[in-house]
Each structure stands twice: as structure tokens, then as C-alpha cells.
Amino acid sequence: MLQVQSSYPSKHTFQSAERPSHEEYAAMARWLVSQNTWGVLSTISKHLNGSPFGNVLSFSDGPSDRASGQPYFYLTALDPSLTDTEEDSRCSLTIAEAALGTCGNRDPESPACAKLTLSGQMKQVEEEELDFAREALFSKHDEMQYWPKGHHFQFYKLQIEDVFLIDWFGGAQPISLDEYFRAHESGQTDVLRLK
Amino acid sequence: MLQVQSSYPSKHTFQSAERPSHEEYAAMARWLVSQNTWGVLSTISKHLNGSPFGNVLSFSDGPSDRASGQPYFYLTALDPSLTDTEEDSRCSLTIAEAALGTCGNRDPESPACAKLTLSGQMKQVEEEELDFAREALFSKHDEMQYWPKGHHFQFYKLQIEDVFLIDWFGGAQPISLDEYFRAHESGQTDVLRLK
Numbered sequence: 229m230l231q232v233q234s235s236y237p238s239k240h241t242f243q244s245a246e247r248p249s250h251e252e253y254a255a256m257a258r259w260l261v262s263q264n265t266w267g268v269l270s271t272i273s274k275h276l277n278g279s280p281f282g283n284v285l286s287f288s289d290g291p292s293d294r295a296s297g298q299p300y301f302y303l304t305a306l307d308p309s310l311t312d313t314e315e316d317s318r319c320s321l322t323i324a325e326a327a328l329g330t331c332g333n334r335d336p337e338s339p340a341c342a343k344l345t346l347s348g349q350m351k352q353v354e355e356e357e358l359d360f361a362r363e364a365l366f367s368k369h370d371e372m373q374y375w376p377k378g379h380h381f382q383f384y385k386l387q388i389e390d391v392f393l394i395d396w397f398g399g400a401q402p403i404s405l406d407e408y409f410r411a412h413e414s415g416q417t418d419v420l421r422l423k
Numbered sequence: 424m425l426q427v428q429s430s431y432p433s434k435h436t437f438q439s440a441e442r443p444s445h446e447e448y449a450a451m452a453r454w455l456v457s458q459n460t461w462g463v464l465s466t467i468s469k470h471l472n473g474s475p476f477g478n479v480l481s482f483s484d485g486p487s488d489r490a491s492g493q494p495y496f497y498l499t500a501l502d503p504s505l506t507d508t509e510e511d512s513r514c515s516l517t518i519a520e521a522a523l524g525t526c527g528n529r530d531p532e533s534p535a536c537a538k539l540t541l542s543g544q545m546k547q548v549e550e551e552e553l554d555f556a557r558e559a560l561f562s563k564h565d566e567m568q569y570w571p572k573g574h575h576f577q578f579y580k581l582q583i584e585d586v587f588l589i590d591w592f593g594g595a596q597p598i599s600l601d602e603y604f605r606a607h608e609s610g611q612t613d614v615l616r617l618k
Contacts, residue, residue, distance in 0.1 A: 265531060266519065266521050266531035266532065267463075268462075268463035268465070268477050268517045268519070269477075270463070270465035270466075270475035270476060270477035270515075271465075271475050272467075272475050273515075273542075276515075276542055276585060278513075279513040279514075279515065279542055280465035280466050280467050280475045280476075280513060280514055280515055281465060281475075281515050281540060281542065281587075282463050282464075282465035282477055282515045282516070282517030282540055283517065283538070283540065284517060284519040284521065284531060284532065284538035285531075285532055286530055286531050286532035302532075306594065308587075308595075318473075318474040318475060319474075319475055320465075320468075320471075320474065320475055320476050320477045321477070322463045322477030322478065322479060324461065324463070324479040324522075326461050326479065326522070327519075327521070327522055333566075334566075335481055335564050335565075335566045335567065336460060336461035336479060336480075336481050337461065337479065337480055337481035337497075337564070337567075338566065341479075343478070343479040345476060345477055345478065347468075347471055347474055347476065369530050369532070370530075371528075371529070371530045371533065372530065372532075390471060392476075392503075399501065400503075
């Protein structure tokens with residue numbers, strides 16, 4: 229039965245491999261998240277006494293046909309990111325269009341070469357979301373399933389509180405969580421899509 | 424006259440486009456810095472009330488034949504990175520081998536796909552270093568020289584205090600600032616090279 233959901237992740241999927249127009253802010257954000265497989269997680273570091281620290285991490289927001297907008301991670305406490313977020317869960321995931329190679333001759337810092345920062349809190353994935361998180365990550369990061377059991381990798385998610393997008397001249401574009409999670413490839417945000 | 428310098432940036436250059444062996448830690452760090460043109464700068468954010476924030480920035484450590492290991496940036500106060508570092512200068516620049524496309528089938532999060540985080544303080548470049556900073560950036564980022572004058576871009580440098588490298592299994596490799604700045608392509612750190 230068709231039901232509009234108010235909780236995240238929603239049932240809205242984003243499946244377009246085509247770059248949205250820069251005016252479709254929420255669709256651009258979702259496109260960057262669905263197309264990229266890695267980003268940098270910024271945390272308040274424990275090992276550097278509270279300095280901001282950045283770490284390269286793989287992520288996925290869903291299998292390629294069911295992108296949810298919700299970034300999942302597969303983390304071990306041997307990694308500084310998890311050590312940091314267990315002390316202070318605030319963090320940001322930064323994703324660059326430059327990593328996709330679709331910026332042409334534009335400089336990576338050019339506003340026209342899109343960049344997205346999702347900020348919020350790192351949370352361990354709960355039971356009911358585990359299957360989706362596992363499928364999301366393992367479908368895009370094949371080798372993860374073979375990572376050493378002894379390292380105790382577990383599934384985590386960035387609970388997004390703020391979306392910061394630059395995809396054109398004129399500064400960051402305001403995108404609400406609702407717009408972000410409801411966006412789909414046409415750039416409209418008010419049509420429900422089911423899995 | 425040949426003189427060993429104790430200050431940074433040193434006269435040691437790093438010119439190799441070839442990936443060093445993963446056991447040559449300092450050379451690997453310098454290779455990542457010299458080959459990459461962009462990274463993510465992590466800061467303590469002003470607009471998110473102290474949460475860690477990451478921003479995609481272009482950088483350069485020198486013209487391609489005179490890589491210094493010292494990352495330079497061209498920043499405007501319209502950008503959150505500079506707003507943040509003017510409030511709290513602590514920051515980290517994270518650079519991924521994944522961005523170079525040289526990791527083959529290895530996952531971006533695999534320790535064998537190298538990642539580097541340089542942490543320290545953001546400082547405005549002083550008069551005597553301005554020419555080198557300008558040449559470093561403009562030689563690798565052609566369009567920067569045409570960026571709007573009205574945005575008041577200025578040259579900045581990350582004054583490195585800590586080098587965090589993962590380029591193989593077994594955790595981060597300790598690299599001192601001396602080893603980092605003195606490294607050259609053979610992986611040795613004790614032979615002086617002149618410009």
C-alpha cells in the first residue's frame with residue numbers, strides 16, 4: 229500500500245546515472261551520493277587532541293537500483309574515524325564530483341565542479357536496517373565481505389542533519405532534509421517513488 | 424652554496440610520477456601530495472556550531488618539477504573553510520590515492536589504496552613565500568588566475584604538524600616532519616637535493 233513516510237531513510241529511490249541540472253539542488257546532492265563510492269569523513273580527533281581530522285572512507289547509500297540518500301559505512305574500531313565518533317558522534321561526509329571525473333576542464337575547487345557535505349551524527353545501524361546496509365555496502369564494495377573478521381567491522385550510518393551543496397556560482401544552496409530524501413531524478417521532490 | 428635547511432619548506436624537491444613502494448612511507452606521502460590536485464580540508468565549523476566540517480579544496484605543493492611537500496591554497500572569505508580557520512586555525516588536509524585512479528581493483532577504503540592526512544594550522548602565506556605559492560597553484564590550477572578579483576582570494580598554507588599515512592595493512596605509519604620534508608623519490612631521506 230502506498231504510504232508517504234515521514235521517517236528516514238524513505239522509500240524514495242534515486243537511480244539516475246545522468247548528472248542533474250545544477251538548478252536541481254536536491255537531485256544533484258542525491259546524484260553525488262549515489263554515484264560516488266568514497267568520501268572523506270571529518271571528525272573531532274582523539275589522537276590529535278580535538279583537532280579536526282579527515283579520513284578516506286568507502287560508503288554506499290544503497291544498491292545502484294535503490295539509492296536511498298542515507299550513507300552507510302563499514303567501520304572498525306582500529307580506524308580513527310570510529311574511535312573519534314565514539315567519543316563525539318558529530319561528523320561530516322564530504323563528497324566531490326571531481327572524484328567522478330565529470331568536471332571536464334573545470335578546476336576541482338570551481339563552484340561548477342559540484343561538492344557536497346553531509347553533516348550529522350555517526351550511529352550504529354540497528355537490526356531492522358542491517359540487511360539494507362549490508363546489501364548497500366557489499367554490492368558496491370565487493371571486497372568488504374572478505375575483510376578480516378578479527379577486525380570486528382560493523383555497519384554504521386551518518387544520521388544527516390545538514391546538507392551543504394555547492395554546484396554553481398553564488399554560494400551554497402539550502403536543501404532541507406525533506407527535499408534531500410524525497411528528491412528523484414527529475415529534480416521534483418513531491419512525487420512518491422516506491423522501491 | 425649548498426646548505427642544509429632546518430626550516431620548511433625545504434629545498435628538497437620530489438619529482439617522481441611513479442608510485443613509491445609502500446614501505447617508503449615518507450616518499451609515498453610526498454608522492455600523494457605532489458600528484459593530487461585536490462583534497463578535503465577538515466575544520467571546526469562556525470556555521471554548524473563547532474561540528475567538524477569538510478570542504479573540497481584545490482591545492483598545490485609546487486610546480487610539477489619542484490614539489491615541496493608544503494600544501495598551498497587560494498582561499499576567499501566567502502568560503503566556509505577560511506571562515507572556520509580564521510576562528511580556529513586547526514585543520515587537516517586529506518588526500519586519497521583513489522582520486523588518482525591508481526588503486527586498480529582495490530577498494531578506496533582498503534589500506535593498500537593509500538590515504539594521507541596532513542594536520543596542522545592554516546596560515547596566510549607571507550611575502551617571501553608568495554611567489555612560490557602563486558607559481559605552485561597557478562601552474563596546476565590554470566583557471567585560478569581568472570577567479571573574480573572581487574572575491575579577494577589570498578594565498579594560504581597548511582603549516583603541517585602531523586603526518587598520518589595509511590598505505591598498507593597494519594595501521595598508520597609514523598612519519599616525522601623531517602622525514603616528510605626530506606623525502607625524495609628514492610625513498611631515502613638523508614640526501615640533500617637542490618632545486
